[in-house]
Amino acid sequence: MGLDIRVITETEFPAWLMAVRRGFLQSSTEGLESEAAMRLARTDISRLQGAFDDGRCVATFRSFAQELTVPGGSRVAVDAVTAVTVAPTHRRRGVLSRMMATDLAAAKERGEVAATLIAAEYPIYGRFGFGPATSLTEWEVDLTRSGLNPHEPLDAVLDGGRIDLVDGEDVRKLGGAIHARLAARQHGVVDRPEGWWDRHAGIGVPPLDKWTEPFYALYRSASGVPEGLVTYRTDDNWDDRKQPRDSAIVSQLIAAGPAAERALWRFVCSIDWITTVRTGYRAPDDLLPLLLPDPRAARVVTHADWLWLRVLDTARLLASRTYGQEASLVLDVRDPAGLAGGVFRLDASPEGAVCAPDTRSADLTLDVRDLASVFLGDESVERLVALGRIEENRPGAAALAGGAFRTARRPWCPDMF
Template structure:
């Protein structure tokens, strides 16, 4: 392809899954997927063994446009400990890679769902259109039910790939570039940053991880960050090919409660133009539990001496960050894109797990070519909880499982997708009921730390 999902994978711990005896597609037979050109050679899709890792690493590195080093295979071996790695092998040559782990996805209402998280997915350019991605994905999705994973998630680098596998864009992100000189934030005024203090990496790791645990239970789309994730964020371990440069760490403590309610991690580069400081600052991570914390941390990074531009990537699409500036237009949107993609594997479990803005009842007929979510389901839900069971009642709304995924966290509307012919209204007024039920006060967001240069798009 290459197909790039999430390059940062240390926050996705899992246990090794045993190979299912039901996976007949693993047999060493020519395979042609839906619309694919059948392979003329034998390609084996299977779980990766330790001996496969050097060859698997070579293929993954090529797909991600990286030159493997002498220790690349060792880094990958460490990253795959406890993970589920799958490879497509033509004789002894790896021509496809795939990795998944178990995560926890926060849904509207604060519940978490076990999720199968995909990463490190590639198919060699010489072996495209042979159904290899589908075979690797099918193998993992069939095993996901046994692992208790109700949904699958990924960060899709390309929009056109995953819709045909039942995934839909479920949450978006915005990237901002802030012109400090236009922001109208008085650097001499310090009252608006009271409570912000710089801390060491060790202090940050403890305080920020505690804040994030409180935060993720309130934010639909948020994922768990484990100890390995925080080790990497604070330099205790480094990712493959990275050159660690110590960032700056700061936290915000509420004056009224004495609790740490937010944190920020950023880097800055000294730069001058015509004897004037012109330094860029990159916010790598910023999480706030309340508006006061977000305001103080946002205005703090804008006030850092010598900084002329603040890059603020990976933000919620409805973030309040620009509004904390004297002139919100100083925060220019440099990118706005779908980011987290979702695939629902267990429809009744997923729809029962979240809450709904208003009480209501809907009969949803779900179309799923792969069969996981196929069926007609009666959803009764409201602010206090929900139930979802099979039913023989006539459908109120007919939609594909990919459309349901796009709606599940509240980032789209039934009426909008119906206009795009992705949804059919069988009962008059059902779309309005569905929109009222699935609506969320704020848009879903799956926070990511900025670890790559693409966090600063032009």
Template sequence: MSSLADQFHSAALDEQLASTFEARGLQAARVGDDDREGTRRWQDAVARGFLDGEPTEVQYTESFARNGYRRKVGVYDDGGVQADVPVATFASWGTELTLPGGSAIPMCAISAVTVAPTHRRRGILSTLMRGELRTAVSLGFPIAGLTVSESGIYGRFGFAPAVTATSWEISTRRTGWIGPVAPGRIDYVTREQGRDAATALYERVRLDTPGEITMPGGHWDRTFGTRPDVEKADKLRVVQYRSPSGEVEGVAIYSISEDDDDWAASTATVSRVVAGTDAAYAGLWRFLLSLDLVGTVRASELSVDEPLWWMIDNKRAARITSRDHHYLRVLDVPATLAARSYDVDDVIALEVSDPLEIAGGTFILSAGETPGVDVVDEPPLGVPVVRLGVAELSAILLGGVSPVTLARAGRIETDDPHRAARVFAATTTPRLSFWY
């Protein structure tokens, strides 16, 4: 763990956060990494918030063992019957976010945000979010991010959908393969072998795609069913792609759901494809679309610009749905904008408003090979001005949406949206290949 992540993990709760809850008869507290019983009760609250059943002993044990990297916060009501079970939960940790151009910046990742139905409409989430973001800012995180279950919640805190994900359902009987025929070979491997290969491959390729983050602790074991609390791990099948020279360049994991009415119409659900080369990508997807006794292949958390679209001959055999996925929230405008790359040399002014008064101000972005950002009182004459909220800035950061689109939607104001669009354009469509 980086020093910044370490500092954030162990930082004291924001004083304003703590005092606000105390004034309302509630107590906010960090759940210690060594507090086994407190972690169980915190996990109970998280399970309740996400409509899950009561955790099993195996789930308690695995969560305690694997989630120590998370900064866990609970809000407690001493007047409740179960006073040791938090009425709200919040988890966060330090990670890295890939930006256009292959650079990465520290990011405060947020997860496990819940408020008990008995304590809604009391400002608990607002107090938690504001306080934890203040802590992240004080330590130097330039950006925060989260994946959401409900998309209407986080805009008021300055978050915006920066990465869209797609889900695919392909009728393999209705389409044929027109993509490249990869020269390597496909082999079945154990879940452990697949996990190890995917871990190494992802770390190698994550800087190629804006929007990807460092894989959180325990996620690979969950994906590959190599931890005791994963249900139906025995249904998972793993294959790897090896180049002609013998290098492992790709891994795919899937499971099969049989169709009792038509044994040749089973469904394959692809959990993950990690490809380090174009040949591995083509080889693995060609294999998955030609599985015996399978009529439908499903996959999710794919890009909105997936190469697979151009590898099947009947586009209408694929039903594709899109959904907001990775939300970002800029905390430090100069640090964030200076960290990404730009394909044009230009200068624009950004007048940023921020509902939480964290990242607002007027900034001059000098885009180019060596970008720079200056804080000014007024934009200089002759420089085009873009007026936008921090949410809109967060949305265009990775190139996932054009400023032209946001201008037409009334979300930003500028006399030259096309010029701003050229500045923030990215050659690689952003993607986040998992939930966290």
């Protein structure tokens, strides 16, 4: 094909970054050199691939080390995939297939048990063995219909804690510890790379992103421990009667526990002049709608797949989580790429699991994509059997597996990467 597909060099990084911009339909070169310098300082360039045609970068691919929380609270090492682009002039030539195969093979060699990504388009990644593993929902809340009392003192719902408006420096100091406590209890959460909190406070943000300073509100428990953080922006909207009709747009709300989560939502919904709240991307079973006296005031505006997963080591990944009930299952996992396939016996329980290759007849036969979708508990084994995507070889195996993989709460990944 005349294409040179390889790891890029440092001198090629600005051209690679410009190719990423073009791939996401950003043609501007504004601030390219300064952004390249900032990003290069925190990027493992050995995990950046580019495809070059006559010296021009026409496709990009990046991965980086990530940790993912699985049911039960364990953290597993995964390969996070991002910045995937192919120029429209070079589509359908197998460029992405070659870059993906190289990266996944390297990740498996490093011992990472899975790969993750956020899929911009649904049809692309299933053919590489990825399956949607978490979902998201965004609500728009009409506070005038919510039934909340705008005159109720906020102290009445704070469980003895307090909420303070803070600045970016406070967020940089305290946010990481709050996020770590969230990650310990919420499966689907990924770690935040070095520099994440700096950028969240406006430090090191690329000029093209047009960052504007938000509001930050911090919840402290009755003992004074920071346990929750919300970041939001507001608009400026007045109606013809000179009545405020402003909106609060939440970009982040993280909490170490439900008390902090309830308090922060109640705070956002009590801000003077705010009549509408956009929640940002939340888990489909987020607490917010049911915190309202009238949950119908929360209208779903977005619901979609979010974090995708690609199994690389079936035995280690299945052994990393806890399960909803005891179950012994033999799984025949089909993987055309040859990375994670085979027959495995899973002995699962609420305390943990053991999984190893096996030679017995399989109870269930499934593609590696569908294993990825049920692993975090967001998809139902029984549903995929009904769709014909999982084959039940032993009567009752689907119900047994469904009860084992099911989780009390939906998985949630708060981050884009």
